[in-house]
Amino acid sequence: MDIESVSGNEAALADAVESALRGLGRLEVTRNGDAVVARTMLGRAERIILAGHLDTVPLPTVAGSRGTVPVSWDGKVLYGRGATDMKGGVAVQLAIAATVPEPSKDITFIFYDNEEVAAVKSGLGRLARENRELLDADFGILLEPTNGTVEGGCNGTIRFEATTSGLAAHSARAWMGENAIHKAAPILARLAEYEPATVTVDGLDYRESLNAVKIHGGTAGNVIPDQCVVEINYRFAPDKSPAQAEAHVRELLSGFELVCTDSSAGARPGLNAPAAASFVAAVGREPLPKYGWTDVARLSEMGIPAVNFGPGDPLLAHSDNEHVDADAIRECLAALTRWLG
Amino acid sequence: MDIESVSGNEAALADAVESALRGLGRLEVTRNGDAVVARTMLGRAERIILAGHLDTVPLPTVAGSRGTVPVSWDGKVLYGRGATDMKGGVAVQLAIAATVPEPSKDITFIFYDNEEVAAVKSGLGRLARENRELLDADFGILLEPTNGTVEGGCNGTIRFEATTSGLAAHSARAWMGENAIHKAAPILARLAEYEPATVTVDGLDYRESLNAVKIHGGTAGNVIPDQCVVEINYRFAPDKSPAQAEAHVRELLSGFELVCTDSSAGARPGLNAPAAASFVAAVGREPLPKYGWTDVARLSEMGIPAVNFGPGDPLLAHSDNEHVDADAIRECLAALTRWLG
Numbered sequence: 001m002d003i004e005s006v007s008g009n010e011a012a013l014a015d016a017v018e019s020a021l022r023g024l025g026r027l028e029v030t031r032n033g034d035a036v037v038a039r040t041m042l043g044r045a046e047r048i049i050l051a052g053h054l055d056t057v058p059l060p061t062v063a064g065s066r067g068t069v070p071v072s073w074d075g076k077v078l079y080g081r082g083a084t085d086m087k088g089g090v091a092v093q094l095a096i097a098a099t100v101p102e103p104s105k106d107i108t109f110i111f112y113d114n115e116e117v118a119a120v121k122s123g124l125g126r127l128a129r130e131n132r133e134l135l136d137a138d139f140g141i142l143l144e145p146t147n148g149t150v151e152g153g154c155n156g157t158i159r160f161e162a163t164t165s166g167l168a169a170h171s172a173r174a175w176m177g178e179n180a181i182h183k184a185a186p187i188l189a190r191l192a193e194y195e196p197a198t199v200t201v202d203g204l205d206y207r208e209s210l211n212a213v214k215i216h217g218g219t220a221g222n223v224i225p226d227q228c229v230v231e232i233n234y235r236f237a238p239d240k241s242p243a244q245a246e247a248h249v250r251e252l253l254s255g256f257e258l259v260c261t262d263s264s265a266g267a268r269p270g271l272n273a274p275a276a277a278s279f280v281a282a283v284g285r286e287p288l289p290k291y292g293w294t295d296v297a298r299l300s301e302m303g304i305p306a307v308n309f310g311p312g313d314p315l316l317a318h319s320d321n322e323h324v325d326a327d328a329i330r331e332c333l334a335a336l337t338r339w340l341g
Numbered sequence: 342m343d344i345e346s347v348s349g350n351e352a353a354l355a356d357a358v359e360s361a362l363r364g365l366g367r368l369e370v371t372r373n374g375d376a377v378v379a380r381t382m383l384g385r386a387e388r389i390i391l392a393g394h395l396d397t398v399p400l401p402t403v404a405g406s407r408g409t410v411p412v413s414w415d416g417k418v419l420y421g422r423g424a425t426d427m428k429g430g431v432a433v434q435l436a437i438a439a440t441v442p443e444p445s446k447d448i449t450f451i452f453y454d455n456e457e458v459a460a461v462k463s464g465l466g467r468l469a470r471e472n473r474e475l476l477d478a479d480f481g482i483l484l485e486p487t488n489g490t491v492e493g494g495c496n497g498t499i500r501f502e503a504t505t506s507g508l509a510a511h512s513a514r515a516w517m518g519e520n521a522i523h524k525a526a527p528i529l530a531r532l533a534e535y536e537p538a539t540v541t542v543d544g545l546d547y548r549e550s551l552n553a554v555k556i557h558g559g560t561a562g563n564v565i566p567d568q569c570v571v572e573i574n575y576r577f578a579p580d581k582s583p584a585q586a587e588a589h590v591r592e593l594l595s596g597f598e599l600v601c602t603d604s605s606a607g608a609r610p611g612l613n614a615p616a617a618a619s620f621v622a623a624v625g626r627e628p629l630p631k632y633g634w635t636d637v638a639r640l641s642e643m644g645i646p647a648v649n650f651g652p653g654d655p656l657l658a659h660s661d662n663e664h665v666d667a668d669a670i671r672e673c674l675a676a677l678t679r680w681l682g
Binding site for chain 1: 496498500511512513514515516520522523524525526527529530532533537548550552553554555556557558559560561562563564565566569571572574576603632633634656
């Protein structure tokens with residue numbers, strides 16, 4: 001954490017990770033940009049992935065915040081940018097590499113860059129395009145923070161802009177115009193009345209949501225507005241494809257001009273894989289659904305069942321108060337060591 | 342029009358007007374800031390006001406627009422900033438001063454600054470505070486553009502901000518938050534359903550309107566919005582005070598947080614004054630109601646019945662295509678000359 005690694009600036013940290021892994025002398029190490037892949041080559045029947053991103057969101061700008069680099073460490077709690085998201089998880093990956101020389105399954109360690117920025121920059125996406133053969137595995141664990149519980153799959157996300165059009169006029173002669181903001185009333189009403197579903201997928205309950213996240217319209221206090229734009233975000237359970245999610249929203253808002261601006265598929269929980277079952281047993285806690293989108297969706301797209309499992313509270317991610325308990329890191333490491341021992 | 346006179350920069354034009362009026366040698370001329378008041382002192386039974394503002398809104402920025410200074414003039418149509426609003430009217434004032442030496446009523450010519458900006462800067466307001474005695478009159482004519490028709494009184498205007506509050510949360514866990522944009526749905530629905538009244542005041546029909554003019558809410562595409570603000574403008578007939586107009590909107594939007602941000606009283610048409618009746622007869626057209634707010638409301642507040650009457654199309658005011666027909670100016674001048682002759 002003392003090595004600043006805001007997205008796009010991961011080189012120094014990737015160098016340190018690569019050097020540590022090569023120093024162990026028993027891993028096949030590949031560097032791609034600022035991503036590092038290290039594999040045990042023990043000829044085991046199963047191969048699993050332990051993956052984590054090296055980058056963080058920008059450093060906090062709040063004066064006096066404890067989120068700045070250098071970090072603070074009192075022996076129990078580690079404060080600083082990236083503590084939760086996800087240096088704790090990366091620490092577990094490195095500790096497994098260093099302390100479990102003879103795992104029961106072959107392991108592919110993946111450390112990658114640019115997770116916190118636009119999907120097109122993703123280091124994991126680049127590896128999938130350029131070094132797909134290095135990623136072959138039966139099961140994946142992404143060490144994003146989950147408070148030490150297995151969180152399966154993730155909801156998908158899709159965004160729309162709903163636009164209403166009118167005719168500008170001076171508000172003293174409003175009848176010469178058409179009010180685009182008034183026309184947005186039924187869009188907001190349908191969203192407000194909508195009752196989001198909870199969908200059970202492979203035994204886990206995925207709670208959906210559909211929301212207006214932004215709205216803007218009008219140009220001046222004395223002009224009838226000729227346009228109003230409502231930005232809408234639908235978080236949909238992984239039983240649906242993005243195309244099915246889009247059709248659902250278009251049906252709900254039929255009659256309105258709707259442009260899809262962005263979408264990412266969800267991921268089914270992947271708990272049916274044999275490796276997943278034994279892993280869940282080793283962790284010893286009931287698995288939960290993951291609501292936020294994570295890179296398990298990317299592994300899932302490659303045909304690799306994957307779950308989230310890591311130390312730290314995901315609600316602290318990106319906050320000025322970001323921190324992780326040392327015990328949470330140790331417990332996560334212990335569970336993986338039991339499973340791989 | 343060749344002398345740029347955007348609000349706050351009227352000094353050169355006020356100098357030119359003052360000099361022209363003093364040069365006639367038969368008017369009592371007073372300068373106050375960039376306002377000029379010139380009065381005939383003929384001891385007539387009645388005194389009327391001919392008023393107009395010297396300033397314009399800022400020059401057009403559209404490349405190739407004909408609204409720039411210097412202006413264009415083909416002998417029939419005068420193009421340029423201020424042509425309609427209201428150099429045409431000011432030209433009529435100056436022509437009356439120059440060509441009607443013995444009017445049947447005493448005339449108070451008022452040329453004033455800062456009409457196009459915040460009410461607190463108004464040159465007419467300043468004259469009312471500092472030289473109230475110069476403004477005494479039985480009837481006022483404001484030479485704002487009305488296409489040469491007498492337009493009586495004006496609607497009042499009042500603005501509100503209606504704010505809804507919620508609770509921010511990540512949109513992947515929307516149920517942790519409360520959506521402030523969704524809460525605005527009934528505000529928009531009530532405004533959309535509202536049927537504005539038409540109110541007859543002193544024989545003229547005033548058409549009201551009530552509109553959302555702006556809306557904004559939300560901070561990011563993945564955050565449940567915690568605030569939404571709807572700006573509302575009510576244009577109300579001059580049978581109501583601003584307080585009555587406010588009560589009307591508060592009743593319609595009861596249950597919502599509503600802050601009144603701005604209001605201006607309307608003005609009754611003032612056609613009951615004896616001078617008004619003879620003036621309407623001289624113009625020879627059916628008077629109409631004025632919808633937009635003008636300084637007749639300010640004269641009305643001082644107890645001076647007043648109407649709008651001037652050359653040019655008010656819909657061209659402030660536009661990049663602002664222009665006025667020379668014939669419109671001549672017709673307006675002819676009507677006033679008939680009445681004052």
